[in-house]
Amino acid sequence: MWHVILLGFLGGLVGGNALPHFIRGITRQSYPNVLGSxxxxxxxxxxxxxxxxxxxxxxxxxPSHPAAAFASVSVGVLLIGLFHAGPGAFGRATREPTSTRG
Structure with missing residues (x-):
């Protein structure tokens, strides 16, 4: 069962990380990458x-351990999603929205 958890987590992590890069590539947009942006x-x-x-x-x-597989893949995707939504690999400067209210 440990191989299901480990490989499931790794598959979710790598797959979740692949999506923003692949989508930016097919939409012809720049995005930080190890090989270039x-x-x-x-x-x-x-x-x-x-x-x-x-x-x-x-x-x-x-299929050998469906509950463990679902949980490990889900955690992998969630963690890489939080990473991309937060600092990202190269960090990012955040700009606070300016308020128009007085």
């Missing part, structure tokens, strides 16, 4: 990460 590098990096995530989830044999 251009659309092509994001597309290729996101695609490669989706392939790795699919392999992790396939090797995990998810």
């Amino acid at each position: 251009g659309p092509v590098t994001n597309l290729v990096g996101g695609w490669a990460a989706l392939v790795v995530a699919a392999l992790c989830l396939w090797w995990a044999d998810l």
Whole structure:
């Protein structure tokens, strides 16, 4: 069962990380990436990460322990989503919205 939890978590983490890169790549937008921030590098990096995530989830044999698999994949996706919504890999300067009320 530990291989299901570990590979499920890894598959969710890598797959959740792949989505913003792949989407930015196919919409031709820049996004920070280890290989560069251009659309092509994001597309290729996101695609490669989706392939790795699919392999992790396939090797995990998810049907053998469906509850543990669901939980571990969900936690992996949630954690990488919180990471992207928060500081991200390269940090980001946040701008507070200016209030128009007096």
